[in-house]
Amino acid sequence: MKKRDAVSLFRALLTLSEAQQAEIETELQQIDGMACQGNIIALIEENVRRTFGMANITTAHCLPE
Structure with a gap:
């Protein structure tokens, strides 16, 4: 394909x-x-935490529209 x-x-x-x-x-x-901007940022931040062991990153959340 x-x-x-x-x-x-x-x-x-x-x-x-x-x-x-x-x-x-x-x-x-x-x-x-999970595709709202805040959740995408949270997924990226979680990946950074796991990859680099950085526990002090603030996770963004989706804001109501």
């Missing part, structure tokens, strides 16, 4: 069982829920 080949990806998803499709949908919704 080529990079950014949405049609092939969609066709591949359709070959999965309904249960498998539902599991993927749930995981994608969780990822989308």
Whole structure:
């Protein structure tokens, strides 16, 4: 499959069982829920903490829109 080949990806998803499709949908919704700017910053900060052992980084949070 080529990079950014949405049609092939969609066709591949359709070959999965309904249960498998539902599991993927749930995981994608969780990822989308973490995608606000504050959470992206928090994920980056967590990676810095784990990679460099820096415990004193302040984690940003999502602000209400």
